[in-house]
Amino acid sequence: MIVGSGFSGLGMAIRLLEDGERDFVVLERAGEVGGTWRDNTYPGCRCDVPSHLYSFSFAPNPTWSSTFSPQPEILDYLRDVARRFGVMPHVRFHTELESADWDEGESRWRLETSQGQITADVLVCGQGPLSEPKVPDVPGIDTFQGAVFHSAAWNHDHDLDGERVAVVGTGASAIQFVPAIQPRVGRLHVFQRTPPWVMPHPNRRMTRLERALYARLPLAQLAMRAGIYWARESFVLQFRHRRLRKLATRVALRQLERQVPDPHLRQKLTPSYEMGCKRILPTDEWYPALMQPNVEVVTEAIAEVRPHSVVAADGTEREVDTIIFGTGFHVTDIPIAGVVRGRNGRRLADAWGGSPAAYKGAAVAGFPNLFFLVGPNTGLGHNSIVFMIESQVNYVADALRTMRRQGARTVEVRAEAQAAYNDELEQMTRGTVWVSGGCASYYIDRNGRNSTLWPTFTWPFRERTREFDEGAYALGAPALAAPAVSAA
Numbered sequence: 001m002i003v004g005s006g007f008s009g010l011g012m013a014i015r016l017l018e019d020g021e022r023d024f025v026v027l028e029r030a031g032e033v034g035g036t037w038r039d040n041t042y043p044g045c046r047c048d049v050p051s052h053l054y055s056f057s058f059a060p061n062p063t064w065s066s067t068f069s070p071q072p073e074i075l076d077y078l079r080d081v082a083r084r085f086g087v088m089p090h091v092r093f094h095t096e097l098e099s100a101d102w103d104e105g106e107s108r109w110r111l112e113t114s115q116g117q118i119t120a121d122v123l124v125c126g127q128g129p130l131s132e133p134k135v136p137d138v139p140g141i142d143t144f145q146g147a148v149f150h151s152a153a154w155n156h157d158h159d160l161d162g163e164r165v166a167v168v169g170t171g172a173s174a175i176q177f178v179p180a181i182q183p184r185v186g187r188l189h190v191f192q193r194t195p196p197w198v199m200p201h202p203n204r205r206m207t208r209l210e211r212a213l214y215a216r217l218p219l220a221q222l223a224m225r226a227g228i229y230w231a232r233e234s235f236v237l238q239f240r241h242r243r244l245r246k247l248a249t250r251v252a253l254r255q256l257e258r259q260v261p262d263p264h265l266r267q268k269l270t271p272s273y274e275m276g277c278k279r280i281l282p283t284d285e286w287y288p289a290l291m292q293p294n295v296e297v298v299t300e301a302i303a304e305v306r307p308h309s310v311v312a313a314d315g316t317e318r319e320v321d322t323i324i325f326g327t328g329f330h331v332t333d334i335p336i337a338g339v340v341r342g343r344n345g346r347r348l349a350d351a352w353g354g355s356p357a358a359y360k361g362a363a364v365a366g367f368p369n370l371f372f373l374v375g376p377n378t379g380l381g382h383n384s385i386v387f388m389i390e391s392q393v394n395y396v397a398d399a400l401r402t403m404r405r406q407g408a409r410t411v412e413v414r415a416e417a418q419a420a421y422n423d424e425l426e427q428m429t430r431g432t433v434w435v436s437g438g439c440a441s442y443y444i445d446r447n448g449r450n451s452t453l454w455p456t457f458t459w460p461f462r463e464r465t466r467e468f469d470e471g472a473y474a475l476g477a478p479a480l481a482a483p484a485v486s487a488a
């Protein structure tokens with residue numbers, strides 16, 4: 001059983017099909033595949049990792065229109081991949097996993113879904129690191145008479161033309177949709193808690209020649225992909241070395257100075273923490289949008305929402321017609337952990353106690369036959385998550401092959417292996433900007449631990465996931481039948 005049909009779920013399904021496995025299903029709560037790229041349809045949405053790299057290595061796409069593709073193209077790409085590789089017949093749409101309980105006697109998962117019960121021998125969760133929108137609990141929000149929506153559930157039926165709009169948040173989504181809506185709205189109040197570090201965006205249109213070349217010579221695109229991969233790997237050094245960070249900081253500050261001549265606004269937009277502590281955002285359009293006469297940057301927190309206005313902490317009130325939350329997602333408080341119960345009925349959220357931890361981002365002691373894709377400590381600040389997903393998919397596929405080969409009914413990571421692995425991650429995180437840069441970010445959980453990011457180059461992760469290391473696991477009880485999924 002695979003949960004989710006984004007890059008993770010699709011990648012896993014394709015790999016199972018390649019391995020000759022047909023007895024699996026993909027649960028998807030929505031009505032189509034695509035994950036992040038199906039849900040985030042806000043104006044201006046595009047990836048911030050080059051498309052040659054932000055795509056499956058086994059399915060290059062020669063037709064990207066620009067070097068950093070817009071959301072509709074990535075969604076089309078994922079739909080196409082799902083169809084081409086034969087995943088669609090395995091997907092159960094409009095089926096949400098509501099809970100998963102490990103059945104000790106049967107050695108399998110009992111799953112409650114929105115469409116009824118299912119059992120599965122192995123559960124692979126690709127539910128997404130950024131799939132549960134987070135909306136702050138603002139007093140009075142329920143009394144608001146205008147439109148309210150989150151950037152991940154954009155209300156396209158609502159016409160923003162000429163409206164007075166409050167945008168809450170200045171993260172990766174807001175810096176994309178604010179420049180897109182600014183020319184249309186009457187007035188835009190951007191509520192900023194912490195300014196992001198912003199770098200120039202190298203996006204450009206792909207030329208006809210490039211596209212023709214990649215269509216005819218796929219190797220050329222693979223070579224480009226490799227070049228981009230290694231260039232981006234080098235970015236990780238700035239998270240570890242302050243001197244390198246200074247160079248990048250200078251580039252960012254130069255862009256800020258050039259694009260924002262007003263010293264008062266510039267001061268508001270200058271981060272007080274070190275670059276890289278939060279996600280670095282590439283855009284050439286953010287600052288020019290904030291410079292427009294119909295835009296105001298508010299650095300006061302929102303104290304209250306009234307039926308037709310937003311009141312800031314300093315008591316100032318702004319009449320607005322629409323409130324858009326660009327406030328991100330539940331990241332370290334992984335929602336699925338609240339409904340997964342392993343050995344002895346223990347909830348995963350309780351086992352984690354606010355600090356998600358796994359072995360190789362995939363397996364958790366006390367939760368047999370459960371694997372995560374983009375689990376704890378697999379996120380990146382510098383490179384493509386698809387690289388991490390493919391590494392993990394390979395690892396899980398090898399785990400399943402090992403189970404089959406050994407006739408094992410259960411596989412469970414040993415607690416000591418998980419602890420040692422996480423100690424190592426902790427060591428690697430020490431001294432990095434994520435924990436010393438003076439910011440609060442979604443990389444760091446409520447216990448102050450980095451439970452989100454893989455803290456170094458990605459190629460060592462690929463090395464570690466190349467083969468399933470069964471020595472770190474307990475393989476139990478002979479299988480009665482080949483691992484299978486069945487609907488009750």
Ligand SMILES: Cc1cc2nc3c(=O)[nH]c(=O)nc-3n(C[C@H](O)[C@H](O)[C@H](O)COP(=O)(O)OP(=O)(O)OC[C@H]3O[C@@H](n4cnc5c(N)ncnc54)[C@H](O)[C@@H]3O)c2cc1C
Nearest residue numbers: 004006007008029035036047048049096097127128131385
């Ligand atoms: C706006 C935005 C831009 C981004 N840009 C980049 C970028 O440029 N580069 C980058 O590396 N990363 C980016 N990311 C991160 C992005 O989430 C990952 O790159 C990648 O898409 C994750 O794929 P996934 O399959 O793991 O998760 P998702 O794409 O989130 O897919 C998860 C799927 O699981 C389904 N699901 C969740 N819970 C359940 C359940 N209980 N039952 C059934 N189905 C369920 C969801 O409906 C969804 O379809 C971005 C994220 C966002 C939100």
